[in-house]
Amino acid sequence: MSVLGLTCTRCDAQYPLGPMFFGCPACADGPDRGADGPGHDADGPGSGADDPERSADGPGHDADGTGHGADNPDRGTHAPEHGAEGTGRGAAALTVTYDYQAIAADLNVEHWNRAGHGIWRFDALLPIRDPADQVSLGEGNTALVRPRKVCEATGLSNLFIKNETTNPTWAFKDRFHASSVSMAKSLGFSRITASTTGNHGASAAAYAAAAEMDSCIILCHPESSMLQRDMIALYGGHAFVLENRFKYLDTLIRDHGYYPSTTMTPMPTGTPYGIEGYKTIAFEIYVQLGGHVPDRMFCPIAAGDALFGPWKGFNEMRLLDLSDRNPVMHGVQPAGCNPYVQSFQQGRGDVIVHPDPSSIALSIRDDTGGPSALRAIYDSGGDATDVTEDEIIEAVRLLARSGFLVEPSSAASVAGAIKAARADRLAPDETVVCLVTGSGAKWPEVMAELSSREAPVEPTWDEIKSRAGLGD
Numbered sequence: 001m002s003v004l005g006l007t008c009t010r011c012d013a014q015y016p017l018g019p020m021f022f023g024c025p026a027c028a029d030g031p032d033r034g035a036d037g038p039g040h041d042a043d044g045p046g047s048g049a050d051d052p053e054r055s056a057d058g059p060g061h062d063a064d065g066t067g068h069g070a071d072n073p074d075r076g077t078h079a080p081e082h083g084a085e086g087t088g089r090g091a092a093a094l095t096v097t098y099d100y101q102a103i104a105a106d107l108n109v110e111h112w113n114r115a116g117h118g119i120w121r122f123d124a125l126l127p128i129r130d131p132a133d134q135v136s137l138g139e140g141n142t143a144l145v146r147p148r149k150v151c152e153a154t155g156l157s158n159l160f161i162k163n164e165t166t167n168p169t170w171a172f173k174d175r176f177h178a179s180s181v182s183m184a185k186s187l188g189f190s191r192i193t194a195s196t197t198g199n200h201g202a203s204a205a206a207y208a209a210a211a212e213m214d215s216c217i218i219l220c221h222p223e224s225s226m227l228q229r230d231m232i233a234l235y236g237g238h239a240f241v242l243e244n245r246f247k248y249l250d251t252l253i254r255d256h257g258y259y260p261s262t263t264m265t266p267m268p269t270g271t272p273y274g275i276e277g278y279k280t281i282a283f284e285i286y287v288q289l290g291g292h293v294p295d296r297m298f299c300p301i302a303a304g305d306a307l308f309g310p311w312k313g314f315n316e317m318r319l320l321d322l323s324d325r326n327p328v329m330h331g332v333q334p335a336g337c338n339p340y341v342q343s344f345q346q347g348r349g350d351v352i353v354h355p356d357p358s359s360i361a362l363s364i365r366d367d368t369g370g371p372s373a374l375r376a377i378y379d380s381g382g383d384a385t386d387v388t389e390d391e392i393i394e395a396v397r398l399l400a401r402s403g404f405l406v407e408p409s410s411a412a413s414v415a416g417a418i419k420a421a422r423a424d425r426l427a428p429d430e431t432v433v434c435l436v437t438g439s440g441a442k443w444p445e446v447m448a449e450l451s452s453r454e455a456p457v458e459p460t461w462d463e464i465k466s467r468a469g470l471g472d
């Protein structure tokens with residue numbers, strides 16, 4: 001069996017695959033972990049600082065999320081001296097671990113080129129192997145394409161977007177729920193819950209429908225798109241706008257048998273089973289680049305799974321000897337909501353809580369995130385960077401003028417790449433991939449605000465010629 005189980009990202013404790021939604025029990029029972037405490041593996045079994053597989057300069061645990069240490073040759077220089085990790089009391093994230101030797105012995109990468117059945121063509125590296133439990137709506141298989149206007153603006157001929165807007169619910173979240181809801185099915189659950197700014201919940205409801213399950217979706221912002229709420233209802237889910245989302249999640253999970261396909265506190269991090277789905281973004285990029293990994297990847301981040309998931313995938317390909325390096329990972333956030341950026345600048349191991357988040361990029365307007373993505377950033381030699389509202393809107397427009405309609409949160413990754421290019425931090429021949437996470441089509445109110453819609457006119461030929469800039 002190639003799936004070994006769950007491993008704690010802090011103390012290395014191991015558990016069988018199962019309904020473990022509240023992080024590592026061993027860490028929850030342990031002492032509090034301060035934000036700037038020693039943060040090494042002093043409290044975990046088998047995780048001493050002299051473990052040769054361990055990172056020498058980063059937080060002292062499996063920063064690649066594979067349970068195999070992060071011996072990345074491209075390691076960065078910004079890692080904090082004290083690997084401070086943990087957001088204080090309690091839980092630490094669990095991650096799915098595999099026997100990579102066994103997988104390598106059997107792996108046929110040719111299968112990765114096959115279309116069809118969504119993310120499950122990568123199932124050698126996913127936790128659910130029984131086809132009867134593999135829920136799919138045909139997610140993934142998204143294009144890796146050069147957005148013309150962005151390439152012009154950056155002067156980079158090898159800048160690509162991984163266009164996740166073509167997923168079944170028009171967001172990368174479908175990869176998460178394909179994996180996570182499949183695990184719910186294999187564990188015998190019949191109810192799904194999720195908390196969301198919109199995309200995550202719409203996708204959860206769609207995959208619950210595919211698996212013939214009920215869903216109860218908690219929207220945490222009253223400004224979430226009305227269309228997304230309608231989508232949830234049409235998929236057969238129940239959507240609620242609630243302020244104290246985690247309290248309700250907890251009750252649904254503990255008292256009513258709901259499976260959380262969602263980000264949880266106090267890590268915060270997504271269910272480990274969902275993050276496995278995001279790894280397939282890295283596998284697809286590798287195939288699309290002809291068996292290579294990109295030099296850099298820019299990801300719009302909130303909880304951080306959007307960066308940590310692909311990072312874990314790239315690490316696994318190294319462990320399988322499919323590649324010999326990882327991309328440099330850049331996490332991008334709005335300047336008005338930048339907890340990773342502040343934490344990175346301070347060299348912290350945990351992610352601070354932003355007191356007053358604001359941005360047009362609602363889907364990434366979370367006030368804090370999980371430590372796994374921050375560790376991935378340090379270990380890849382990357383950074384967390386922020387972009388202004390104007391920079392985000394410029395990226396939305398440049399993408400639209402290239403033929404891609406994306407929501408502001410998705411455009412943040414591209415805005416981050418443009419900013420880095422303008423600061424001369426990218427070499428012209430580098431291969432850069434921006435993760436473009438969700439479609440503008442689900443945010444009609446925001447699109448209306450951003451479009452320079454012209455007032456209706458009398459359809460005279462003179463008027464049309466003048467508006468379209470046509471000569472006589």
Ligand SMILES: Cc1ncc(COP(=O)(O)O)c(C=O)c1O
Binds near residue numbers: 300304407437
């Ligand atoms: C469109 C979009 N982009 C990026 C993100 C960030 O993902 P994560 O919270 O996994 O970092 C989200 C999360 O909701 C999203 O909806």
Ligand SMILES: [Zn+2]
Binds near residue numbers: 011027
């Ligand atoms: Zn632990």
